[in-house]
Amino acid sequence: MLSFRHIRTIIDKEWAEVFKNKMVLFTIVLMPLLFTALPLIMLYVTTGSTIPGGDTADLPEMFLSVCGQMDSASCMQVYVINQFLILYMMLPLIIPITIAAYSIVGEKTTRSLEPLLATPISTEELLIGKALAAAIPAVGATWLCFFIFQILIPLTGASQQVRAYVLGPTWLLGVLVVGPLMAIAAVNFAIMVSSRVNDPRVAEQMAAILIVPVLALLFGQVAGLLVINQQLMLIVISALIAADALLIYLGARLFQRETILTRWK
Amino acid sequence: MIRTENLTKTFALRKNQPPIQAVQNLTLEVKEGEVFGFLGPNGAGKTTTVRMLAALIRPTSGSAFINQFQIGRDDTQIRRSIGILTETPGMYERLSAEKNLSIYANLYDVADVKGQVEKYLRMLGLWNRRMDEVGSFSKGMRQKLAIARALLHEPRVLFLDEPTSGLDPEAAKLVRDFIEELKSEGRTIFLCTHNLDEADRLCDRIGIFKSRLIAVDTPANLRQRLFGRRVVFHLRALNPEWVETLRRFEFVKEVTPVDNRLLVRLDEPEQYNPVLIRKLVECGADLQFVGEIRHSLEDIYLQTLQAEE
Numbered sequence: 026m027l028s029f030r031h032i033r034t035i036i037d038k039e040w041a042e043v044f045k046n047k048m049v050l051f052t053i054v055l056m057p058l059l060f061t062a063l064p065l066i067m068l069y070v071t072t073g074s075t076i077p078g079g080d081t082a083d084l085p086e087m088f089l090s091v092c093g094q095m096d097s098a099s100c101m102q103v104y105v106i107n108q109f110l111i112l113y114m115m116l117p118l119i120i121p122i123t124i125a126a127y128s129i130v131g132e133k134t135t136r137s138l139e140p141l142l143a144t145p146i147s148t149e150e151l152l153i154g155k156a157l158a159a160a161i162p163a164v165g166a167t168w169l170c171f172f173i174f175q176i177l178i179p180l181t182g183a184s185q186q187v188r189a190y191v192l193g194p195t196w197l198l199g200v201l202v203v204g205p206l207m208a209i210a211a212v213n214f215a216i217m218v219s220s221r222v223n224d225p226r227v228a229e230q231m232a233a234i235l236i237v238p239v240l241a242l243l244f245g246q247v248a249g250l251l252v253i254n255q256q257l258m259l260i261v262i263s264a265l266i267a268a269d270a271l272l273i274y275l276g277a278r279l280f281q282r283e284t285i286l287t288r289w290k
Numbered sequence: 291m292i293r294t295e296n297l298t299k300t301f302a303l304r305k306n307q308p309p310i311q312a313v314q315n316l317t318l319e320v321k322e323g324e325v326f327g328f329l330g331p332n333g334a335g336k337t338t339t340v341r342m343l344a345a346l347i348r349p350t351s352g353s354a355f356i357n358q359f360q361i362g363r364d365d366t367q368i369r370r371s372i373g374i375l376t377e378t379p380g381m382y383e384r385l386s387a388e389k390n391l392s393i394y395a396n397l398y399d400v401a402d403v404k405g406q407v408e409k410y411l412r413m414l415g416l417w418n419r420r421m422d423e424v425g426s427f428s429k430g431m432r433q434k435l436a437i438a439r440a441l442l443h444e445p446r447v448l449f450l451d452e453p454t455s456g457l458d459p460e461a462a463k464l465v466r467d468f469i470e471e472l473k474s475e476g477r478t479i480f481l482c483t484h485n486l487d488e489a490d491r492l493c494d495r496i497g498i499f500k501s502r503l504i505a506v507d508t509p510a511n512l513r514q515r516l517f518g519r520r521v522v523f524h525l526r527a528l529n530p531e532w533v534e535t536l537r538r539f540e541f542v543k544e545v546t547p548v549d550n551r552l553l554v555r556l557d558e559p560e561q562y563n564p565v566l567i568r569k570l571v572e573c574g575a576d577l578q579f580v581g582e583i584r585h586s587l588e589d590i591y592l593q594t595l596q597a598e599e
């Protein structure tokens with residue numbers, strides 16, 4: 026039986042500590058702000074200006090299927106704004122990596138894990154507590170940004186079609202489902218990396234490898250190799266579920282009392 | 291209370307390197323209310339032993355019990371019923387003293403978190419500093435806080451891993467006095483230390499340990515076992531004939547004259563000293579002082595370890 030009191034205590038402790046760290050706070054506050062402002066600015070700038078010489082003919086052929094009945098200006102905007110969906114998927118990767126890296130490496134260097142492991146808390150409770158403490162702010166911040174984005178989008182003058190698209194299945198899947206799955210992968214990967222290094226920044230950078238596949242999606246679309254649409258989202262979700270299962274398994278194996286005390290250096 | 295049987299821990303971390311035998315066949319019993327000193331040099335395996343007994347790492351072989359709980363089987367109950375002061379305090383430096391303790395009170399499922407935290411902050415003289423970040427604390431204060439942390443759930447068994455190492459004499463004394471207080475409350479204490487005076491002052495029994503348990507007994511018995519007991523008679527002047535006079539008593543094992551003193555080795559000075567004193571006075575000796583020569587625990591310790599090698 027998991028003790029919610031133990032899990033709550035760990036989350037509370039993690040937040041009390043983590044939010045005192047300026048580097049972490051900076052990442053958690055600034056990145057979401059940036060990622061909300063950028064797509065809005067982009068939309069504002071491109072609206073009405075019917076991009077000189079801009080024409081759906083310039084778009085990758087594959088992408089036109091996404092636009093369907095849209096007018097060409099809206100299709101153009103959807104193409105541009107679709108790149109920002111990637112940002113929304115990166116937020117729940119970067120934030121938990123930062124939190125988990127600082128938290129685990131911090132506990133290692135101050136040696137605070139040993140007294141913690143001497144309490145009756147189970148390793149599952151501890152791992153879940155740490156994972157939630159890193160994932161909740163990440164998913165929360167992402168969702169909040171998305172919400173603000175939706176509220177402010179009318180101010181940019183984007184067409185009804187564009188507005189309907191960013192509230193459509195592709196974006197909702199990306200933000201509501203892919204986001205949390207990304208956060209879970211990020212936490213477990215960050216724990217694995219952090220068990221090996223003694224500098225949170227190094228851990229952060231190493232764990233940032235996870236961003237590579239996400240960036241691959243972005244460049245894939247720009248290069249016209251793939252289209253970020255509903256089908257792709259479903260594929261991404263399936264792949265993430267598999268990756269999460271693997272990473273949770275590996276993370277939990279590393280997160281055993283004896284291993285932490287004798288192998289983590 | 292604490293019972294171990296052939297407890298063994300081997301670390302085999304790297305391939306093609308011989309494994310480290312940190313603890314070998316430790317068999318030991320600590321009774322309820324006893325303060326047991328676990329005395330050994332750095333690297334002897336004290337911390338490893340405590341970690342096994344606190345259910346933090348698994349023994350390679352052998353078994354151990356805390357009360358009726360067996361390590362490896364009832365680990366959660368063991369963690370619940372013991373308190374441990376780890377080698378490094380490991381506090382959350384950015385959090386206040388109070389917050390540090392309340393986190394642990396919750397993890398130990400303490401019913402009255404506020405009450406227990408206040409009790410121990412006051413008892414260890416940290417109440418006025420409770421809102422301060424632990425990062426601003428001195429080493430001694432951190433150690434006191436770590437001791438408070440180990441007591442929040444009122445464990446009857448306490449493991450203290452080198453509680454005074456690295457503290458200045460004043461802070462060390464405070465900690466030692468507090469350990470005596472805990473002892474008077476009848477808690478069972480397993481005290482790892484390489485400080486001999488500390489072990490001598492606080493412990494009912496001492497185990498001298500270096501990977502293996504070399505000797506275990508009360509400090510007084512360890513002294514006697516290794517050196518017998520010696521009494522010194524200070525005289526105004528020494529007449530060499532008296533050496534022979536004393537040697538004639540059958541209970542006297544050895545008499546050594548040194549300047550104006552006679553060193554006498556015998557087993558039961560309580561019983562035989564009066565006889566010797568009477569004899570010396572009869573012979574006309576001016577007896578100034580009589581005393582027992584106590585070997586410091588340091589002598590015992592060094593002697594024991596040396597004998598081992």
Ligand SMILES: Nc1ncnc2c1ncn2[C@@H]1O[C@H](COP(=O)(O)OP(=O)(O)O)[C@@H](O)[C@H]1O
Nearest residue numbers: 286287301310312331332333334335336337338
């Ligand atoms: N995690 C570990 N991996 C490998 N060797 C270890 C580990 N922990 C302790 N040791 C070794 O075990 C021996 C005992 O260490 P320790 O229990 O810390 O001694 P003490 O606390 O008495 O100073 C030492 O030789 C130490 O190097």
Ligand SMILES: [Mg+2]
Nearest residue numbers: 336337377451
């Ligand atoms: Mg030690």
